[in-house]
Amino acid sequence: MEWLRRLLLPVDQGSEFAKHIDNMYMAIFWLSVIMFFGLMVPMCYFAWRYRFKPGRVTPHQTHNTVMEIVWTVIPLLLCVGLFFWGIIGYMQFAVGPGESMEIQITAKQWLWQFEFPDGTRAVNELHIPVNKPVHLVMTSEDVLHDFFIPDMRVKRDVIPGRYTEYWFTPTTVGEHVSTCAEYCGKGHSDMKAKVFVDTPADFAKWMETGGDEWMHHTPEEWGRIQYEQKGCQSCHNVDGTRSKGPTWKGIWGKPVKLNNGTTVIVDEAYVRESMMQPGAKVVDGFENIMPTFQGLLRENEIRGLVAYIKSLQ
C-alpha cells in the first residue's frame, strides 16, 4: 500500500516523526474506509432492496435499545483509542528530547530568518545536520506565520510577541521545502524556505563558509538567486513596475530622489547601504518598511546582488 501513502501524503518521510504520522494517517484512513463502506453499502442495499412497491406495508420499528447502545459504545471505544495514540505522537513533537540543536526562527512579511546558537544567520535557507534533534524556537516580527515542513509533518504558528517551539529529527539527507501555513497577506504563498538536511561533514562546512554554491555561478546569476531566495522579490520588481519597494530595473547609475528631498546616484555604496541600513536613505514615495540585512547576507551574496542590479538595464 506504499503507492497509496505516496498519493495521500508527501512522498518524502524526512523524519521518524513523519513515519509515525503516516502510520497513524493510514490507520485512520483505513478505519474511515471501513466505516464509510459500512454505512454506504447498507444504504445502497436498502435503497435497492426496499425500493418502492405499491402497497408494501412498512413495519413500525421505533427503536432497539441493544443496537443503539452497541453503535454508541463501539465508536466511543475507537475514539478513546485514537485519542491516546494521538497524544503519544503529539508529545514527540511538543516535548523535546534531552539534547537538541536550537535554531531560532524569526518570521516577517515575507521571509524566514534563521539563527544558530553561535550567531550564524541565514535567510530562507535552513541547513540542519542529519539524525540530530532540532529544536525550533520561533517568533514573528509582524503578523502570524506558521513554519510548516510538509516532509517532516511538522508545523506550528509563529506568533509575534512570544516564542513557540517544536522538535523534530531529520533522518534523510536532501532538500525539502518549508512553507508558511498561516495566512499573512500578499506574499503568504511566496514565503517559502529551503530546508537542507546535510551530512555532518557538509553541515560543518556550511556553518564555516555558508556553502560553496556561489562559486558555480556568475555574480549576476548568483545575485538573481539571492533576489529570489532572500525575499527581495516580495517587495522589489525587476520589470520596471512599482511594488512595495522601488523596482531594480534601470536604476543603476541613475539619480533617485529621496524622501528628504536630496538626490543620490545608485552605485555600489548606495546599494550596500540600502541593504544594511534601509532606513538611512528612503526613496521618495515609499515607506520605510524594509528590514535590515546586516549579518544576513554574506559578502559574496552582496556582491552578487550588486552585480545583478547592475545587469538590469
Add this chain to the structure above:
Amino acid sequence: MEHTLTSGNVTADRPRPAKNYLNETTGLWSWMSTVDHKRIGIMYLGAVSFAFLLGGIFALLVRLSLLNPQHTLFGKQWVTAEMYNRFFTLHGAIMVFLFIIPSIPASLANFVLPMMLGAKDVAFPRLNLTSFYLWVAGAALAIGSMVLGAVDTGWTFYTPYSTTTDGAVGLMTLAVFILGFSSIFTGLNFIATTHKLRAPGMGWFDMPLFVWGIYATGVIQILATPVLAITMVLLLIERVFQIGIFDSRIGGDPVLFQHFFWFYSHPAVYIMILPGMAIISEIIPTFSRKTIFGYRAIAYSSVSLALLSFIVWGHHLFVAGESDLANVIFSALTFLVAIPSGVKMFNWLTTMYKGNISFETPMLYAMAFLFLFAIGGLTGIFFATLAVDIHLTDTYFVVAHFHYVMMGGTVIAFLGGLHYWWPKMTGRMYSEKWGRVACALVFIGFNMTFGSQFIMGGQGMPRRYFNYLDQFQPIHAFSTYGSWVLGSGLFLTAIYLLASLKTGPLAPDSPWGGTTMEWESSSPPVVHNFEEQPVFEHEPYDYRHRTVTHV
C-alpha cells in the same frame, strides 16, 4: 388522517382555498411590512439565495485563479495575489455569515417550524421581521465593505493582520456584528415558539425531529453569537483605540482573539449542520414511508451536539500556540462529537431498512447528504487526533473537510429541504426530471471539486495559497473543472425552480405523503396556516395506517 395518498397527482383531496398567504394581500408594501412567518421565510429565502449566488461567484473566481500556477487565462495573467486574497475572504465571509448561518433556520424553518407545531405564527412576529431587516442592513454593510476597499483578512479576521491591514475591515466587522443580532433574534424566536406554541396535546417528544434540530440550533445562536458580537466590537476598538487586547505590538494576545472567535465559530458550525441534519430526519422517513428509527436518540443527539459544540473550539488552535494541556483536553472533548453524529447516521440508515423507498429529488439529496456527510465526518477524526492534526491543519485537507460538512452537509440538506417543501411554499410542483439531473450534477461536481483537495492537503498544499508548486497543477485544474460542474448544477436548479412558479403543475396538500403537521395545511397555506387549529393526534412519523399505492 387517513386520506388516500395520491402523491404527484394534481388532484388535492380538498378544494384549494381561494385566498392563501401569497394572495391575501398584494403589493410590495404588504411584503415589506409583513409579520407573517411564511412571507418572512420567503423573503429570507430570496435574500440568502442572493448571498449564495454572490458567494458562489467568488468561489468560482477563487477556483479560476488557481486553474494554473501562472494564473493565466488565454495566455494573460488576470489575477494578482491581492485580488485572490480578497476573493477568498469575501467568499468565506459571505458564505458563512450571509448564507449558511441564516440559510435553513431563517428561510425554511421560519416557514415550516410554526406549521409543524400547529401554530399560527412564531412567538414574536415583529422580532422576526426585525431579524430580516438586520440581515439586510448587515448585507448592505458587507457589500459596502467590498466596494469601499475590499477586505483581505480571511473570514476569520485573525489578529494582528486584521488590526493592521488596510481596507474596510471595520465595516466588515460591523456587518458581522449586525448579522449576529439577526441570527440571535431568529434563534430566540424559535426557542420561545417551541416552548409555548405547540399544538394542543403535543408534548416535547411528539414534535417532528426538524423542530428538535432547529431548537438545538437556537440554543447555540443564543449562547454563542453574543460572544462573536463582542469580539467584533473588541476588534474594531482595537483597530481604532489600540487598547492592547488582540494586537501583540501593544501587548495583546493574538491567540486570545482566536479563543474568542472560535468560541462562537465552532458552535457556528453546528448552527450550520444541525438544521441540515434536521431536514434529513424529515426526508428519510417520508420517502421510506416508515417511522423514524430511534426518535429519542436523534432528538437527544441534536441537543447533545449543541452542548458539546461549546467545549471543543480549542481544536482550531492545536498548532496556534495553545498550551499542551489545553490541546489534550480539547482533543479528548472533540472525539466526543463523533458519537452523536454517528448515532444519527445509524438511525437514518436503520429507518431505511424495510422501508418502501422512492427516489424523488429530496430523497436523492438526502442520500447524497449521507454519502457526503459520512466523508465529512470521518475526515474530522483526522483532526481530532492531535498528532495527525499537526500535519493536516491549515492545508487543503481542512478546506476539503469543512466543505464536505458545510456544503456536502448543510447546502445539500438545504437543497433537499427546499425541494421537499417547495410545493408547500409555492403551491407548485417543480420538474422532477430536471431536479434529478441537477442533483446528479451537484453531487458529481462537488466530489470533483473537493474530493481532490483531500489529496493536495495531505501532500502538504497549504490553504489560502495564491502561488503553488507546479506539482499540484493537475489536481488544482481538476478541482476547478469540478467547480464548473457544481456551478452548472446549481444554476440549473435555480432555473427549473423559478420556472415552476409559472409553469409547474399545482401541488397537492401533501405531495410526498408526509405525516407531520405542516402537510395538513393547504398548498400554499392560508394566512394563519390552518383553517382550524390542528390537534395532535398521532406521533410524527406514523405510517401504520397508511399504505401507499401510487407515487
Add this chain to the structure above:
Amino acid sequence: MSTHTEHADNPKAEAAKYLATLVVLLILTAITVGASYINFGSGNIVIALAIATVKAIIVGLIFMHLLHDKPVNAVIAVGGFVFLGIFLMFDFIDVGSRTNPQPINLHAPPAATAPAAAGAPAAGAGAAADTKKE
C-alpha cells in the same frame, strides 16, 4: 395569570420581603467594601467575587422572581452563566498552562516593525511590552 400572582395576594408581605432583600444587599455591599481595606492577599479577589455572586443570586431569586417563577426561566438563566463559565474556564486553562520558551541567545525584544501590508501608524507607548516575562 393566577400562577404568577400567588404572592400578590398579600402585597404588603411581598413589599416587606423586597425591602428586607434590599437591606441584605446593602449590608453585603458594606461588607465587601470593608473587606477590601483588609489585606487577605489573593483572598481579597475571591472574597469580593464570592460576595458579588451571593448578591447576584439574591437579585436573581427575589427581584427577578426566579424563586417562584416557571422553572424554565431559571434553567435559561443558569444556562447562560454556565456557558459563560465554560468560556472563561477554558481561556484560563490555556493561558495559565502555556510554557514560555526563550531562545538561548535572546536578543533585545524583537523590534516591532509595522507589518509591511499596513499603512497603520506604529503603536504608541509600550511597543515592546509584550515580551515581558509572565
Add this chain to the structure above:
Amino acid sequence: MSTTTVDLHQDPHGHGGEHDPHHQHHFTTMEQQFDTSKIGMWLFLVTEVLTFGGLFAGFGLMQNKYPQEFVAAHEELKRWAGSTNTVVLLISSFTAVMAVLSARTNQGKKCAKYLWITVGFGAIFMCIKAYEYSADFAEGLFPGKFYSHHGDLIAGSHGYATFFSFYFMMTGLHGLHVLIGMGLMSWLAIRASRGEFSDKYYTPVDLVALFWHLVDMIWIYLFPLYYLIT
C-alpha cells in the same frame, strides 16, 4: 441593541376582538402570551450576559497579564463613587420590583411613581459616572493610544492603558444599558399613569424590570473588579 427586543414583544397589536386589546392573535390565552414573552426576555438576558461575558473574559485575562499595573491603575478610580453607585443601583432595583408589584396589584399611579423614582436613581448613577469620567479625562486617563497620564509606577507599561480601555468599555456599555433602561422606564411610567397596566396585563413592566435587574447584576460584578482589586 436591546431596545428593539424589549419593545418588540411588548406593545402588542390588538387582533383579539372581544379579547383584551393586548392579546395577540397567535396566542390562545393571555397567560401563554405572558409566559412566552418572559421566556423571550430571559433568552435575551442570556445574550446580554454572554456579551458582557466576553468583556469580563478579556478583563480577567489582561488582569492576569498585568497584575501590578491593574492594582496601581485602580487607585486612580474613586472608591466612594463606585460604592455610592452600587447603593444607588441596588435601591433602584428595589423600586423597580416595587413598580412591578404595584402594576400587578392594579395600582397604576403607584407603579408610575416607582418607575419615575427608578429613573431618578438611574439619573443619579449616570451623573456620578459622568463626574468620574470627566475627572479621569482631566488626568489624561483615556483608553488605548489616547492614554496620556503621567507618573505611573511602572513607567511605559501598556497595562495602564489596557486597564482604562477595559474600564471605559465595560462601564460605558453598562452606562448605555442604564440609559436604555431609563428610556424604557420613562415610557412605561407614562403608560402606567394612563392606567394601561393591571393584573391582567403588566408584561412590559415585568420585562423591563428584569432588564433593569440584569443591569444591576452586571454592576454588582463590575464594582469589586474595578474599584476593589488589591
